[in-house]
Amino acid sequence: MKRCFALMIFLASFLLRVLQNLELVHAVGCAGSLFNVNSTYAQNRHNFFSTLASKVVANGRLYNDSLGQNPNRVHALVFCTRGDEQA
Numbered sequence: 001m002k003r004c005f006a007l008m009i010f011l012a013s014f015l016l017r018v019l020q021n022l023e024l025v026h027a028v029g030c031a032g033s034l035f036n037v038n039s040t041y042a043q044n045r046h047n048f049f050s051t052l053a054s055k056v057v058a059n060g061r062l063y064n065d066s067l068g069q070n071p072n073r074v075h076a077l078v079f080c081t082r083g084d085e086q087a
Contacts, residue, residue, distance in 0.1 A: 044068035048076065056080060 035041045048067040056063045056078050066075045 039072070040068070041072040041074070044072055044074045048074045052076060052078065 044067050048065075052063075052065075055065065061080045063078045064076070066073055068074055
């Protein structure tokens with residue numbers, strides 16, 4: 001009985017450790033990078049994100065797109081789930 005309890009504690013702590021390391025929302029930015037609000041990148045970013053929600057709805061729950069040319073290119077990878085669904 002003690003062995004089973006110890007194993008359950010070990011597995012629970014392991015699972016908790018794994019769940020703590022999962023990122024439910026992940027956003028990547030360029031740390032330390034700044035951009036001018038009047039730049040081409042800023043305009044691409046504004047245009048892209050202003051239509052992103054409608055594009056995701058129109059194209060299903062997984063959506064990948066980009067706008068502009070390097071170095072002012074904006075990228076997005078979006079995966080949405082319904083609130084009433086279990087992952």
